[in-house]
Amino acid sequence: MKKVSVIGAGHVGATTTYYIAEKNIADIVMLDVLEGVPQAKGLDFSQAAPLRRYGVHIHGTNDYADIADSDVVVLTAGVPRKPGMDRMDLLKINTEIVKGAAHKIAEYAPNSTLIVVSNPLDIMCMVALDASGFALKRVLGMAGILDSTRFRYFVAEKMGVAVTDVHAMVLGGHGDSMVPLPRFTTVAGIPITELLNKDEIHELVDRTRKGGAEIVGYLKTGSAFYAPAASVAEMVEAVLTNEKRIVPAAAYLRGEYGYEALYLGVPIVIGKNGVERIIELELTSEERSVLDRSAQAVKEGMEALRSFYTMAFK
Amino acid sequence: MKKVSIVGSGNVGVNSAFFIAEMGAGHVTLVDVKEGIAPGKALDLMEAAPIRSYRTRIEGSDEIAAIEGSDVVVLAAGRIREPGQDRLEHFEDNASTVREICRKVVKYARDACVIVATEPVDAMVMVTAEATGFDRHKVMGIGGILDSTRMAHFIAARLGVSPRDVTALVVGSHTNQMVPLPYYSRVNGIQIDQLLSPEAVQVIVNETREAGTVIVELSKQANAYYAPSSAIAQVAEAICIDTKKVMPLSVVLDGEYGMSDVALSVPCKVGAGGIEEIISITLRGEDLQDFEASAEPIRQLF
Numbered sequence A: 001m002k003k004v005s006v007i008g009a010g011h012v013g014a015t016t017t018y019y020i021a022e023k024n025i026a027d028i029v030m031l032d033v034l035e036g037v038p039q040a041k042g043l044d045f046s047q048a049a050p051l052r053r054y055g056v057h058i059h060g061t062n063d064y065a066d067i068a069d070s071d072v073v074v075l076t077a078g079v080p081r082k083p084g085m086d087r088m089d090l091l092k093i094n095t096e097i098v099k100g101a102a103h104k105i106a107e108y109a110p111n112s113t114l115i116v117v118s119n120p121l122d123i124m125c126m127v128a129l130d131a132s133g134f135a136l137k138r139v140l141g142m143a144g145i146l147d148s149t150r151f152r153y154f155v156a157e158k159m160g161v162a163v164t165d166v167h168a169m170v171l172g173g174h175g176d177s178m179v180p181l182p183r184f185t186t187v188a189g190i191p192i193t194e195l196l197n198k199d200e201i202h203e204l205v206d207r208t209r210k211g212g213a214e215i216v217g218y219l220k221t222g223s224a225f226y227a228p229a230a231s232v233a234e235m236v237e238a239v240l241t242n243e244k245r246i247v248p249a250a251a252y253l254r255g256e257y258g259y260e261a262l263y264l265g266v267p268i269v270i271g272k273n274g275v276e277r278i279i280e281l282e283l284t285s286e287e288r289s290v291l292d293r294s295a296q297a298v299k300e301g302m303e304a305l306r307s308f309y310t311m312a313f314k
Numbered sequence B: 001m002k003k004v005s006i007v008g009s010g011n012v013g014v015n016s017a018f019f020i021a022e023m024g025a026g027h028v029t030l031v032d033v034k035e036g037i038a039p040g041k042a043l044d045l046m047e048a049a050p051i052r053s054y055r056t057r058i059e060g061s062d063e064i065a066a067i068e069g070s071d072v073v074v075l076a077a078g079r080i081r082e083p084g085q086d087r088l089e090h091f092e093d094n095a096s097t098v099r100e101i102c103r104k105v106v107k108y109a110r111d112a113c114v115i116v117a118t119e120p121v122d123a124m125v126m127v128t129a130e131a132t133g134f135d136r137h138k139v140m141g142i143g144g145i146l147d148s149t150r151m152a153h154f155i156a157a158r159l160g161v162s163p164r165d166v167t168a169l170v171v172g173s174h175t176n177q178m179v180p181l182p183y184y185s186r187v188n189g190i191q192i193d194q195l196l197s198p199e200a201v202q203v204i205v206n207e208t209r210e211a212g213t214v215i216v217e218l219s220k221q222a223n224a225y226y227a228p229s230s231a232i233a234q235v236a237e238a239i240c241i242d243t244k245k246v247m248p249l250s251v252v253l254d255g256e257y258g259m260s261d262v263a264l265s266v267p268c269k270v271g272a273g274g275i276e277e278i279i280s281i282t283l284r285g286e287d288l289q290d291f292e293a294s295a296e297p298i299r300q301l302f
Helices: A011-023 A037-052 A087-108 A121-132 A144-159 A198-209 A211-219 A226-240 A285-306 B011-023 B037-052 B091-108 B121-132 B144-159 B198-219 B226-241 B286-294
Strands: A002-007 A026-031 A058-061 A072-075 A113-116 A139-141 A245-254 A260-271 A274-278 B003-007 B027-031 B058-061 B072-075 B113-116 B139-141 B245-254 B260-271 B274-278
Touching (some): A002 A011, A002 A226, A011 A026, A011 A226, A037 A058, A072 A226, A087 A121, A113 A121, A121 A139, A121 A245, A121 A285, A139 A260, A139 A274, A144 A245, A144 A260, A198 A211, A226 A245, A245 A274, B003 B011, B011 B226, B027 B037, B037 B058, B091 B113, B113 B121, B113 B226, B121 B139, B121 B245, B121 B260, B139 B260, B144 B198, B144 B260, B226 B245
Parallel strands (some): A002 A072, B072 B113
Antiparallel strands (some): B260 B274
């Protein structure tokens, strides 16, 4: 049986564990620094197994030694932004958390593929890459698949069609500057540009960009975790089964799309080695300029990171 | 739970029941004229139910009256082609079989939607619509959806990617003149011409056209039935669970795409009411001529 470790047993980590368990493809270790929490959730999941029919073992722990020999590690640890906290404070706190976790992951699960979920995503991918010392293709971030599933849901709801009919590509950084691509968003293969008018598409794109914020707006003190966890589980499954799906994810770019030395959401082929291949789409000049803006936002984040963090990575 | 009756318990009928049970889409009644076949297959499937955890009940009967009160009737009866034969070969025989079944459908299940799998499928959709007198939106054929799933397979295989992310669209008649549409064939939204050379796309188009024939030739005696059954189950689920799934299905056209009085596959939104919307897409350049030309072998049968 393959093994997946999920670092962070909060809502995202626990729900990710749940979706992976339902796929019945790997034993799961859920790790958190909070004592008792991962143990409790691990037991609770295990006790649902007879009804839900998953045969995998789920183990909650505070001890990094338990993640030994994981095939995939999902890094969800980090704090959300609290009222009064500025972006720089958040960046510093989560950089410390991600760096510490990445060191441990490199120590105990040196052959794993690392999927980063912590925010700010594109920057935390860089920290995880740097601190783990893993190969480029083995560190990737979950973002585009989440933005795409939100876009897919909004399109399906608007058109009154099955959600499974809708496919979408959302590129760029995971934030307000993400780049939903209506030309590559389809209903049973038909681009939505043939099915909806410009205003309708604009409305759906805008809602997708603000998809995370819309949920925070309702919850006040929390953020989304079902769609994020479902997105992570799809990526984990693709790595474990070497499924070679084409999905948008944050990958380290070395000249692809004209960008160097940063993480950005692009279509990748995901398989047992993590990022098997980066797919370069031909973009229109308009799509190109939106992607440039998004990359610029990530570059600014990288500058902020470098102001207090010295990278070992060359 | 809705009731799906499948008339014809050969490989296509039985595997459709199997897929529907796995999906939990509806209760299934299998019927066949050959005594014992339908009850035997139904019993075998139900004996797998405890292991496979079906919530679906599957019954089998030698009597067509068992279709009474069905929400969906699948026509999976009729003669199938053998190596060297064309799909159009058994038109006369199958048309009379279908007409006979339609009389019973009108008698026992007049509110049902009818899914037509009997070949030649577009012609049988026309025969069924006429013989039942049902609204054309309640009679749909497994044509484009089958050709599309085959094309999606060929795309995934050539790219070496998971078939889950691939959507393909094939319209027109379910004959050698079917119209695969590469522009509307995508991998998670990405046009395949961004991922494959024009030559590779052409190979996929040719593979799609020949797919059914290749299987008949390989297996010597049997038609393809897994992919056709999966298509039937998908449509049955869309009706039973009202999923509003968009699929290319053969339907009698009435002005759509500039065509009338012929059944061809076009993208349809399917829900509890059958075909709830026929979706118009732009057919570019030769595709429109090819679409019109694909109707010819069907028109010639009548």
